[in-house]
Amino acid sequence: MRERIPVVVQGRRTRRSRAARALWTAAELAVTLGAVLLLLVVHQLWWTNRQAQHAARDQVGRLERQWDARPPAPGPAPVPGDDGPGARTAPGAAPSGPPAHRTGNRTTAPPEDLAYAVLRIPRIGLTAPVAQGVAKAAVLNRGYVGHYPHSAQPGRAGNAALAGHRNTHGEPFRRLDRLRPGDTVLIDTAEARYTYAVRRTLPRTTPGDGTVLAAVPYSSVHPAYHFTAPGAYLTLTTCTPEYTSTYRLVVWAVLRSTQSR
Template structure:
């Protein structure tokens, strides 16, 4: 009996140690890995932008309308985004003055360990349609930990090295299920009736993350529209200078 009790105690200690190590890995080490990976992605993008000839920028402009009256944007390039490769850097002032994350092409697990992921079937940055992006709410740097704080009117700013794109959130956060693919449609139309759908073509933005905070049974979503563009040579957009 004494041997059984001792063996059971040692087994409990081993299991407890493994659980603690797993929690440390999830809460701390994945964040360290994500911070290093995202910083590397941003550095890589910035080096690429420095070494790439700057194309003619789109005309700058502003618009308060969430539809086809959004400012002119560059025509989509013929060459598609490369899976797993960085395409832009995103800034969301509401989530912190130092909040910035790279956006990579694709939404697979390996991509989301390095930053935010662009839904491959959705529009290109600044183009007509829906530029949709996913990100972890917890683990791997917690990029969207404070997602519920987002409100209509908040700015979401992205750059591709030649142009600043300022989107404005129109609706959300909205809670839905993972199978609600309408939220990333070219004209966002959620499953739930009267749930923040749009009525016509525009240059939209969709951000998604997991819900609840430590689960993945549902999704939180916000939608926005392209409000302004300006070439990077004109400096940072006003939304980042407040």
């Protein structure tokens, strides 16, 4: 009898092994990609907040130490013949209170990106430095609140407009939507403390609704939200809904009192 040589068919097994290796490789890539994405999320949502909040607290402390170390500023010169707390200020005397830098009798805006004030909102437990400008890298991503350069300075007539992150990078305006009419907003500077009272909140408007920053603020998108008389306003803006930048949340406040340091 002739001995038969067995025939081994390997094609199907080879295809299966290749498919298994491809699936394994794809699974490894998916796990690696997932780990990288998870690290990015942790960095963005936790680490940037930790860094920015620490830096912001440190900046607030430095500002307060600088202010405490300053000698008291001389008061305005009284007009001859006037006595007591009701005395009038002499013509040409420097007014008190603007959180801007002074050069002689000329008031200038604070240098770009410089922290020069502290914003406090008791309702939401916020204490954050205020810097000139709203650039992300130089101001907002550091956990600071940014002052719109072309708006009024805090305590001045007009509209002092501020912006801050709602999520990541310190997220100072995370709970801005919790403010209610009558809530107190404080801005401390080297010269004075300005106390504002929240007047109204615009829950959602478009990023292009720039009239909310006008000297007498109003919404061109939502006309029912408006002010009609000149005053000393404060506007707080941030992104909404959370974790997006689709719309803007706006809170308006009005100046209630000024206390010199």
